[in-house]
Amino acid sequence: METVLISVLNGLVYGMLLFMLASGLTLIFSMMGVLNFAHASIYMLGAYLAFTVSRFVGFFPALIIAPILCGLIGAAIEIWGLRRVHHNGHIAELLFTFGLVFIIQRLVQMTWGMLPMAYRVPPSLDFPLFVLYGANFPAYRGFMLLVSAAMLLGTWLLLKKTRIGLIIQAALTHPQMVSSLGHNVPRVFTTVFAGGCLLAGLAGVIGGNYQTTEPGMADSMGPIVFVVVVFGGLGSLAGCFIASIVMGMIQTFAVVIDYSIADLLRPMGLMLTGDTLLTEVLTVPVARIGALLPFVMMVTILFFRPRGLMGTRDT
Amino acid sequence: MTALSLRNVRKNFGATEIIRGVTLDIAPGERHCIIGPNGAGKTTCFNLISGRFPITSGEILLNGERIDTLPPHKINRMGLSRSFQITSIFQRMSVFENLRCALLWSRGYRYSFWSPLWRQKALNEAAEVLLEDLNLSARRDILAGLLSYAEQRALEIGMTIAGGASVVLLDEPTAGMSNTETDYAMALIRRVTAGKTLLMVEHDMKVVFDLADTITVLVYGQVIASGPPVEVRANRAVQEAYLGALE
Amino acid sequence: MKSRWLILALIAVAIALPWCFYDWGHHRHAGFLLSMLSQMGMMVILALSYNMLLGQAGLFSLCHATFFGIGGYATVHLLNAVGAGDVPVPMELMPLLAGLSGLALAILFGAMATKQRATAFAMITLGISELMATAALMFHHFFGGEGGVTTNRMIENSLFGLTYASGLQVYYLILAWTVLATGLMYYLTLTPLGRMANATRDNFERAQFIGYDPRMVRFLQFALSGFFAGIGGGLYAITYEIVTFDALAAPLSANALLMAYIGGTTVFGGPILGAILITLLQSGVSLLSNSWLVYVGVMFIAMVIFAPTGLAGIIKAHGPIRHSGRLGSLVVPYLRLVIPSLGLLLGFVGLVELMSFLTIGAAQGKKLVLFGGPVDVHAALPWVVSGGSLILGALWLRWEAAGFHRIWENLTAEVRR
Numbered sequence: 020m021e022t023v024l025i026s027v028l029n030g031l032v033y034g035m036l037l038f039m040l041a042s043g044l045t046l047i048f049s050m051m052g053v054l055n056f057a058h059a060s061i062y063m064l065g066a067y068l069a070f071t072v073s074r075f076v077g078f079f080p081a082l083i084i085a086p087i088l089c090g091l092i093g094a095a096i097e098i099w100g101l102r103r104v105h106h107n108g109h110i111a112e113l114l115f116t117f118g119l120v121f122i123i124q125r126l127v128q129m130t131w132g133m134l135p136m137a138y139r140v141p142p143s144l145d146f147p148l149f150v151l152y153g154a155n156f157p158a159y160r161g162f163m164l165l166v167s168a169a170m171l172l173g174t175w176l177l178l179k180k181t182r183i184g185l186i187i188q189a190a191l192t193h194p195q196m197v198s199s200l201g202h203n204v205p206r207v208f209t210t211v212f213a214g215g216c217l218l219a220g221l222a223g224v225i226g227g228n229y230q231t232t233e234p235g236m237a238d239s240m241g242p243i244v245f246v247v248v249v250f251g252g253l254g255s256l257a258g259c260f261i262a263s264i265v266m267g268m269i270q271t272f273a274v275v276i277d278y279s280i281a282d283l284l285r286p287m288g289l290m291l292t293g294d295t296l297l298t299e300v301l302t303v304p305v306a307r308i309g310a311l312l313p314f315v316m317m318v319t320i321l322f323f324r325p326r327g328l329m330g331t332r333d334t
Numbered sequence: 335m336t337a338l339s340l341r342n343v344r345k346n347f348g349a350t351e352i353i354r355g356v357t358l359d360i361a362p363g364e365r366h367c368i369i370g371p372n373g374a375g376k377t378t379c380f381n382l383i384s385g386r387f388p389i390t391s392g393e394i395l396l397n398g399e400r401i402d403t404l405p406p407h408k409i410n411r412m413g414l415s416r417s418f419q420i421t422s423i424f425q426r427m428s429v430f431e432n433l434r435c436a437l438l439w440s441r442g443y444r445y446s447f448w449s450p451l452w453r454q455k456a457l458n459e460a461a462e463v464l465l466e467d468l469n470l471s472a473r474r475d476i477l478a479g480l481l482s483y484a485e486q487r488a489l490e491i492g493m494t495i496a497g498g499a500s501v502v503l504l505d506e507p508t509a510g511m512s513n514t515e516t517d518y519a520m521a522l523i524r525r526v527t528a529g530k531t532l533l534m535v536e537h538d539m540k541v542v543f544d545l546a547d548t549i550t551v552l553v554y555g556q557v558i559a560s561g562p563p564v565e566v567r568a569n570r571a572v573q574e575a576y577l578g579a580l581e
Numbered sequence: 582m583k584s585r586w587l588i589l590a591l592i593a594v595a596i597a598l599p600w601c602f603y604d605w606g607h608h609r610h611a612g613f614l615l616s617m618l619s620q621m622g623m624m625v626i627l628a629l630s631y632n633m634l635l636g637q638a639g640l641f642s643l644c645h646a647t648f649f650g651i652g653g654y655a656t657v658h659l660l661n662a663v664g665a666g667d668v669p670v671p672m673e674l675m676p677l678l679a680g681l682s683g684l685a686l687a688i689l690f691g692a693m694a695t696k697q698r699a700t701a702f703a704m705i706t707l708g709i710s711e712l713m714a715t716a717a718l719m720f721h722h723f724f725g726g727e728g729g730v731t732t733n734r735m736i737e738n739s740l741f742g743l744t745y746a747s748g749l750q751v752y753y754l755i756l757a758w759t760v761l762a763t764g765l766m767y768y769l770t771l772t773p774l775g776r777m778a779n780a781t782r783d784n785f786e787r788a789q790f791i792g793y794d795p796r797m798v799r800f801l802q803f804a805l806s807g808f809f810a811g812i813g814g815g816l817y818a819i820t821y822e823i824v825t826f827d828a829l830a831a832p833l834s835a836n837a838l839l840m841a842y843i844g845g846t847t848v849f850g851g852p853i854l855g856a857i858l859i860t861l862l863q864s865g866v867s868l869l870s871n872s873w874l875v876y877v878g879v880m881f882i883a884m885v886i887f888a889p890t891g892l893a894g895i896i897k898a899h900g901p902i903r904h905s906g907r908l909g910s911l912v913v914p915y916l917r918l919v920i921p922s923l924g925l926l927l928g929f930v931g932l933v934e935l936m937s938f939l940t941i942g943a944a945q946g947k948k949l950v951l952f953g954g955p956v957d958v959h960a961a962l963p964w965v966v967s968g969g970s971l972i973l974g975a976l977w978l979r980w981e982a983a984g985f986h987r988i989w990e991n992l993t994a995e996v997r998r
Contacts, residue, residue, distance in 0.1 A: 054700055100886065107889050109699055110641050114842065115885045117835075121878030129872065129933070132940040242711050249704050311719070314712040321705045322693050384790070406789040416790055424783040426847075427776075435780050438773050439792030445801055447774040497792055 025156070026271050032160045034267020035167035036229065038260055039222035040240065041247040042174065043215030045259045048248060050187065050211050053101065053112045057119035059241035061216045064123060065089050065223020066232045067131055070138040078141035082166075086220035093216025097209045120237065128234050135233035163225050170221060171260070178256075187211060243270070246317040266313060273309030335398050337362040337501050337531040338383070338414075343392035343402075345375075345382055345555075352378050354555040355392070360548075362500075365532045367542045370552035371575065376535045377419055379552070380505050383533075384416045385409045396501065411439065415499035419506050419535075421486045425479030429470050429489060432478050434461040436496035467526065468492040484515045488522060501531045508538055516541065543567075551575070595756055599749060615748040619820050621860045622752075622759040623813045627833075628840035628852035629766050630809035635838070636846030637770065638802045639782030641703045644690070644710035645837045648807035650717070650829020651686050652679035652814025654724060657824050660732040671740045676758050676815035683811015684804055691803035695796055698785070710831050717826035729825030732818065745819070755816050762812050767849055769805065778802045839877060843884055845891025854893050870930075872937045879929075905996045914985045921977035928971030935963055 044058045065085050073081035096119065104115045139145075140159045147155035178184035186207060189197050198204045230236065243266065251262030338360040345353040352375050360366050368376050381387045383394055385406040394402040401409045424432050434451065437460055443449070451457065465471050468488050473481060478489060487507060495502055507523060508516040520541055523532075536542050542549060543563050550560040551572050559569045566572055598618065602611040627649055634640040656679045662668045670678065694705040717724040724730070734745050743750050769775045781788045781795040788795045818824050827833065836859070844855020859877075866873050888895055902908055 048700075052700070054703065100882070103886050107885070110635075110639070111885055111889055113641055113700070113703060114838075115882060117838070118878050118882040118885060121835075121874050122882065125872065125875040125878065129875070129936045129940055242707065245704060245707060249701075308719070310715050311712060314708040314715070317708040318693065318705055318712065321697060321701055321708070386786070405794070406786070407792055407794045410790050410792045418786075422784055422787045422790075424780045424787060426783050427779055431776065431779075435776055436791045438777070443773040445774050445777070445793075445797060447769055447772045447801065447805065449773070450768065450771040451773060451776060452771060493787070493791060 027268070028156060028160070030268035030271035031264065032163050032229075032267075033271055034264035035164055035171075036222055036226050037244065037247055037267055038263035039167050039170055039218055039226075040244045041251065041259050041263050042171075042256055043218035043222075044244055044248050045251065045256060046187070046211055047215040051101075051208055052109065053116065054245075055212075055215070056113070056116040056241070057096075057123060058215070058219055059237040059244055060120050060123035060127075061089050061093065061219040062223040062226065062240060063127060063232075063234070063237040064092065065220030066138065066227025066236060067127055067136065067223075068220070069224040069227055070136045070232055071131075073138075073141075078143075082221075082224055085224045086217045089220025089223070090213045090217030093219075094209055094213035096216075097212040101212065102205065102208075120241075124234060124237060131234075133234060135231045136227075138228045138232040140228045159229070163229060166221070166225050170218065174218075174256070183207075183210070243313050246313040249317050250320055266316075269312055269316075270309060273312055335362075336360055336395070337364070337397060338533065339393075339395040340379075340383070341393040341395070343379075343382060343394060344390045345378060345387065346390045352555050353382065353389075356552070356555070356557055358550060358557065358560065360501075360531060360533060362531050363529065365527075365534075365545055365547045366550065367534050367536055367546040367548070368550050368552055369536060369539075369542055373554075374552045375555040376552055377505055378555075380416060380503055380533075380535065384414065384503060410497070410499070413498075413500040414503065415494045415497055415501070416503035417490045417494045417505055417507060419509065421483075421490050423478045423486060423489055423493065425477065427478060428475045429478055429481065430461060430465060430474045432489060433464045433468075433492055433496055434458070436493040437461060437464070440497040464492055464496055468522065484511060484519070487511070487519060491519070491523060491526065495526045495530070499530070501533070502527050504532065504534045506535050506537060508536065508541060520545065592756075592760060596753075599752065610747075610749050612748060615752050616820075617860065617864050619748075619752050619755045619816075620864075621857050622755040623816050623820070624836075624840060624856040624860050625759055625853050626762050626809060626813035626816070627837050628844065628856040629763060630806045630813065631837040632841040632846055632849075632852040633766065633769070633778075633802055633806040633809070635841055636851070637775070637782065638778040638799055640695075640799060640803065641699070642694075642706045642803075643703055643831070643834055643838075644706040644713070645806070645810055646831070646833035647690070647710055647713045647829045648683035648687050648810035649814040649817070649833065649837075650713070650824070650826070652676075652683045652811030653818040653824040653828045654730060654814075655679055655682035655811075656815040656818035657730045657732040657822075658723075660734060660736055660818065661730075663736040663738055664733055669738060671738050672734070672736060672743070672745055672819070673740045673754065675819060676812045679815025679818070680808045680812040683814065684808035687804045687807020687810075691800050691807070695799040695803050710829075710834055714826055714830045717829060724826060725824075727825070729823050731823045734819055734822055751820055755820065758812060758816055762809055763853070766809060770849060774798065774801055839881055843881065843891055845893030845895075845897075847890050848893035848897055851891050851893030855891065858892070870934060870937075872933045875933055875937075876930075901996045902992055907992060907996060910992065911988070914988050917981050918978065918985055921974050921981055924970050924974030925978055926974070928967050928969070928974050931963065931967030932971060935967060 040058065040062055044055060047053060047055050047058070068088050069078075069081045069085040072084050076084075100115060100119075101112065104111045140157075146158050148158040148161045149156050176184075178188050186197060186202055187210075197207070226240075227236075230239075247262045247266050248259065250266070251258035251260070336359045338358075340356050340358040343353055343356045344351065356379065368379065370376055378387070382389050382402070385401065385404055385408070389402050392402070393400055396409070396412055396414055399412065401412065401414070404412075424435065427435070434457065437457060441457055441460075443454075443457075462471075465474055468491070470485060470488060470492070473485060478486065481489065491504065491507060494504070504523065508519050511519060516538060523534075524545070534542075534545070546563055548561060549563055549566045551558050551566060551569075553575045558575060559566050559572045595618070599610050599615055602614050627645070630648075631642070631645050634642045634645070656675050659668065659670060659675060659678060663670050690706075690709050694702055694709070697705060718726060734751075737744070739745070745751050745754065770779075777788065777793050777798045780791075781793070781798045785795050788798065814824075814828060817828060840855035840859045841852040842855070843859065844853065845851025862877075863873065866876065870876075884891065890898070899908065899911075902911065
């Protein structure tokens with residue numbers, strides 16, 4: 020029972036982190052039609068920058084500075100890179116962001132080295148928030164929930180209550196129309212891209228000491244975030260949110276489930292013997308399959324319902 | 335039996351009804367023009383007929399068979415072909431290749447990946463003949479994307495009729511053309527669609543009244559008049575809707 | 582036809598090359614060269630088969646290595662089976678069976694993936710790639726886990742009575758299959774399917790309205806590209822006698838993309854050029870510097886922005902000028918580009934190496950050696966020189982490039998008349 024509760028909480032934390040990343044990606048994807056492969060790389064940059072900045076001025080200022088830096092970097096990428104490639108076609112944009120992954124990866128390695136960084140939870144937040152059935156729930160995780168909830172609220176307010184938000188909303192589903200209405204679409208694009216990167220950076224700041232800050236961060240988070248975006252659907256932040264939480268829960272729960280499909284079959288009297296490939300597939304504990312689940316989900320949903328859960332446009 | 339029939343076809347985009355119950359019958363070999371003010375739904379009608387969009391309700395029949403649930407390529411194989419308002423060709427392939435591709439399916443080549451095209455004499459000859467017909471022989475090996483606008487329109491028409499479709503839909507074929515170019519294009523169209531059923535959307539009234547056997551007037555997704563040019567010209571409702579454009 | 586002679590010449594060179602580096606004293610072939618040439622052969626097949634998707638059908642796939650890898654795995658298992666006497670299959674036919682396994686998997690995945698357009702297609706292939714790589718690590722039975730599956734190519738079953746004990750024989754087998762696969766892939770571009778793949782790439786809707794189901798065209802193209810990728814994997818297995826999950830992982834798919842794109846996706850031979858070039862650079866440069874990935878990444882992005890048609894595309898663009906005999910007038914403009922480009926390049930390389938050494942190299946206890954001389958990373962001079970060279974080179978190049986562009990435009994306009 021305690022496992023379930025703790026897992027629910029952990030799943031929520033992880034899901035919200037995913038949402039921070041996925042929301043920026045969805046916005047960029049929905050508006051500009053560009054799948055920003057380098058999104059997770061910006062996440063990584065956010066973590067590293069926060070680490071360095073916090074060594075000079077402490078964690079809380081870094082919480083503000085690092086995401087802003089990421090946003091500026093995003094704006095630079097959009098103005099000098101993405102915009103130029105735009106007229107070469109859709110695939111050229113994909114290739115561009117794809118190439119960015121390599122460069123950012125190596126730049127990070129060159130600047131900070133190949134070893135994980137000692138990006139620790141700040142001491143002011145390093146205490147157990149409460150104890151649940153003997154297991155600690157760290158305050159930092161509560162902080163993460165707080166930040167991501169605040170970000171969610173902030174984004175929602177921005178989109179629903181401000182003029183720029185209205186334009187972005189419209190452009191989410193009808194980009195051509197917004198352009199014909201005379202808005203400076205390139206500037207809106209830059210804003211959205213920079214905003215998305217800012218969110219990714221923020222996610223990096225708080226995620227960097229939840230997970231390890233090391234050069235492989237982008238590779239491990241990246242694919243999952245894509246799955247979330249696809250699953251949730253284009254043009255829908257709500258869908259993105261639901262998908263993030265679902266994914267967070269699945270990944271967290273999968274790790275703790277030590278059973279396998281074979282274990283499920285056993286009470287029904289079906290025993291698996293032999294050393295065949297099938298046996299192997301069915302006796303793998305769900306915990307290990309956990310890594311596979313997101314991709315199975317993505318392929319499945321793209322096959323059956325390309326719009327994702329709540330998408331308003333086809334991918 | 336009619337070549338093409340629309341029976342009370344309706345189309346909604348979200349909450350907006352664009353086509354509101356259009357019924358139309360087109361006889362084989364007829365030259366039929368659809369006219370109407372902008373936004374009346376003419377291109378939408380074409381898109382519905384050719385399978386680009388699904389209809390909301392009603393029926394569309396080609397030579398007596400229902401086609402409104404079929405995907406575009408199947409409709410095409412049943413003998414209906416169309417051109418597009420915005421030129422739609424294979425820009426990175428040569429003019430000759432464009433035409434040859436348009437001939438492939440009707441000559442039974444399917445998805446073959448074993449017979450090299452340069453060996454197919456009959457096919458290549460047919461493509462050359464088509465090239466001549468369209469007066470594009472001089473531009474044979476130029477990439478289609480590099481042709482002039484009028485040449486591209488001619489190529490598009492060529493590709494539309496290459497497969498031997500019996501019902502041809504042309505969407506504003508003379509759009510953006512000068513008077514000479516229009517005359518030329520119309521002569522071409524008349525020639526290549528001889529004996530076929532032609533359905534055309536046009537804005538150029540001279541062209542319409544010169545060519546059409548029957549004219550249908552579409553306003554706000556509804557047919558307000560349909561018949562021989564003389565009748566349509568005299569029709570009150572049409573005159574009101576079109577305000578002098580028919581003079 | 583001129584190109585026919587060029588092809589024959591290339592093949593002749595490929596056959597003769599090992600003998601040019603033969604160590605007559607010790608009666609030995611240069612192992613390094615044979616290994617690199619063999620690698621090139623495989624990569625040529627990988628890149629060409631990838632371009633069947635990207636350049637010819639307009640499909641951006643991220644799971645291409647999956648079919649290469651499955652070909653490899655199938656082959657190692659098959660080699661083991663033949664070696665144990667269970668199955669009689671001659672070595673020369675192994676790549677064919679590898680290709681068939683690639684085909685089978687491509688049919689399975691293609692049926693799912695090609696139902697979708699552009700970005701959704703890319704995403705599905707991304708999912709497939711991650712799925713397969715993870716599965717490869719999980720299911721030890723077929724994939725051998727992290728250690729992979731090993732084999733021995735001395736299976737004593739050959740149509741020509743060869744043992745494939747020597748690197749030279751292996752290389753000739755690879756060369757033969759590379760030429761065969763390349764020929765087949767080229768042949769494919771001349772068929773209805775090949776042409777319709779191009780057509781579908783150019784205009785999805787128009788393809789529908791000439792009677793073709795574009796999804797079917799893409800599916801078939803996808804399946805066939807998987808076939809050829811599988812052949813490459815088979816050759817990989819035969820050469821290295823071991824296949825690990827790297828053979829189907831994302832980095833190899835990215836490599837295929839790089840080779841095809843840099844070589845040029847708009848010309849059939851482009852990926853061949855790309856594969857040879859990248860393999861050369863990889864073998865050579867990666868020995869000198871561990872920042873190889875940065876250079877590749879920057880080169881790639883530079884091409885995406887400035888030269889999307891790739892190297893082969895650039896060469897082809899010179900065609901009309903060459904035909905009219907005006908190529909000579911480009912010599913001086915090109916020379917004027919070379920010097921600032923060199924400055925830019927050297928400055929960039931210098932900075933990258935300096936930075937890289939500071940954080941990574943020092944930890945590895947190496948001394949930085951740049952352009953033949955030891956360099957003190959902590960001194961200001963190397964940094965200033967590199968940085969200055971980079972900035973000056975960039976500015977100068979920008980100025981020259983504008984001039985070059987003007988000359989190019991004028992020349993092209995003249996030639997067109």
